[in-house]
Amino acid sequence: MSNETFLEDLLALFPGDYLQAFEPIEPDQMPEPYRGLLVHELHMTVTVEAHHGSLVDVQVLETRTHDDSYSRKILLALKSNGRIVLFGLVRIHLNYCSQVVRDEILSEKTPLGRILINHDVLRRIEPTGFLKVNPGPELMRWFGLSEPTPAYGRTAIIHCDDQPAVELLEIVTPECSR
Secondary structure (H helix, E strand, O other), rough: OOOOHHHHHHHHHHHOOOOOEEEEHHHHHHOOOHHHOOOOOHHHHHHHHHHHHHOOEEEEEEEEOOOOOOEEEEEEOOOOOOOOOEEEEEEEEEOOOOOOHHHHHHOOOOOOOHHHOOOOOOOOEEEEEEEEEOOHHHHHHHOOOOOOOHHHHHHHEEEEEOEEEEEEEEEEEHHHOO
16 A cells, blocks of 8 residues: 555545645655654654653544544643644554553553553554645644644554554644744
């Protein structure tokens, strides 16, 4: 599956006007600090916490369940001040998760990366593409933008115990909204 198809599949889970437009970019086309925030094989939970010097909470905006997959549209917010630092679309194939991990994911109280780390799930994060995004009205509101400002993101797959368990779209808040 091409990265464009992968992204379109994730976007189709939660139709809306949060993305006005997007374009694929190469990692070396991404400016800092976004390159440091997105071009790596680490959990975004840990990366944004380190970058902002604060733990994050997950805010689940919408969910969908189909067979053994659970999808959610989320925001990560800093515990220190509540500022949104990441928007994400996540599809989790629950059949690749233990019951305790599945239960914690479905409780919608803890960021996914923290759950996988806390339960010592053997994981590998595979970035599949990088994006420059023109935020739509919803994303602008969540990110606290008064005017359209380019944002950057990535798509990725998290392999849990060598199984493609999680598909992700992650977009970080533009630094100008700090």
